[in-house]
Amino acid sequence: MEHRHRDEQHSWPPRWLRWGPPALVVATMVLDQLTPPRYPLGPLLAASVVLSLFTYPPLGVLAVGAAGCLLLTITEMIEDYVGPLTIVSLIVLATVTLLSVWLCVVRQQSESRFRRIQAVAETVQLALLRPLPERFGQLRLSGFYRAADDEALIGGDLYSVRPTPFGLRVIVGDVKGKGISATQTVATVISTFQEAALLHPLLSQVAERIDVALQLDRDNPPMDPTERDRPISRPGRPPAPTDELFATAVLLEFSADARAVRVLDRGHQPLLIIREGNASVVESDHSLPLGMGDLLTEPPRTMTRTLHRGDILIAYSDGITEARDSAGTFYPLRERLQSHCASSPGPVEPTGLVAFLEEDVARWAPTLSDDLVAIVFQLTPAGDD
Structure with a gap:
């Protein structure tokens, strides 16, 4: 990473x-x-x-x-x-x-x-967003992260990859807000995910734990480190819209052989899949963001999708799709990926795809107003076990 x-x-x-x-x-x-x-x-x-x-x-x-x-x-x-x-x-x-x-x-x-x-x-930030392993079982992994603030290593986007007894679990998300408060929310989401992913057999249970952690932060806000002894929001009163803590996220769980992936979408950008050179959207059950679990009328559904050899799965943040060029046009992620796959002389691999995506977004929008994160997973092609 x-x-x-x-x-x-x-x-x-x-x-x-x-x-x-x-x-x-x-x-x-x-x-x-x-x-x-x-x-x-x-x-x-x-x-x-x-x-x-x-x-x-x-x-x-x-x-x-x-x-x-x-x-x-x-x-x-x-x-x-x-x-x-x-x-x-x-x-x-x-x-x-x-x-x-x-x-x-x-x-x-x-x-x-x-x-x-x-x-x-920087040590604390890198402890939160740890480098990705290049490979886990039948999966290849690659990704990049770029904070909108040049003076920071992390911003409001997040990711975490956790090997568990239930398979490889992943979260990719984007918290509300920017600055110090966003970093605190990122720390809450990642630390809760890393613990809950090891303990709970269902992705929905992991998401519930993150919901509770964010609600606790909302009801008992941490102190603002820039102003000592001053909480980010006042305890004892309902949070105003600016005090709400939530994070859009997609949670993934790959099976032991990586032939299946379970997807829990909590208000995040839809996953993309590249299969035989064609880029398409992975259908999932869209639900409320993390931190708003108390507003759900029914538990979000976890969708299971089958992966074929060579399939590439892409999880990303809205910083990529909302990057604008000088004319104000949003970055067309799926179309650019489709064009890259069509013009590639050989098989598309995660490392090359990530390098293309990072450079292409930078060319499209030299000035970024939001953080970027993209994680690419590929089920190894036949003969590459």
Whole structure:
């Protein structure tokens, strides 16, 4: 499973900026020699020290400031123009240097703290959305996940794959909302699914456990970490529409030989199946999202579908089908998959299909407003056991 994250290939600071402070010092000295003495250029040296604050460590900032003081003194002595203005320039430059060194120390401490917090956050996020196994029994698996926020590894979409005594169980979903509250709901859904999938023989029972967990979060909201001791919604009162917690999801259970899959659809996007190069929708019983189980008049039905050798099953979020191009046209998922299968020179495999889908959606909608997730399963073709 590949998580799309912020671009880390562009290092900071840029190379041109690293050479900026020394170049500014040299340019200042050259200009000082070319201009009359009545035009002092000492303040430009202070600018080079401030610039080095963002590019160098404290010793580097100190070295730039010391070099500026030394060069200023030497040039003024050569010109025999050491006067009150020169003394004032040296005092200002030395003061700016000391302040810049102190600010550089503070900057490094803040960056170090940010990196530690970032590492912890990424570890927690990856613990929720664990990498997919490439293969499980007769099934091949592949997928990709891309958060709409470039600074996050996960957003409001979710997935989890769990081997159980009842077969391989999977959930793919999309929680309501965005930001911290959505991440908390994702954590509730995934952790409850991972436990319930091992204990309950029926998918409907697993869904009921998630329903209860979301209802508990709704009635006893967690604290908002951005504002201490302040709950996301007030306990003791009915939740407003903005306080409702729910998640659309599809739950899957593959049999031991992967020849059959049981599908429980809780308000999610319909599954797609590619069979002999043709992409079609998997019919299922559409029901209310997870977290709204108390509104159901009857238990949702679990549908069983038979898989043939080479069949490819695709579970995805609405971030893919709602991706828009510059003209506002939604991404036609089934048609694009159909076209890809027709133009493929060889058999379509999960890894290649995922790579195509990820690149094709990115070309269709360069700017995304929603998270993306797609999981592809294939019952191994004949002769590939």
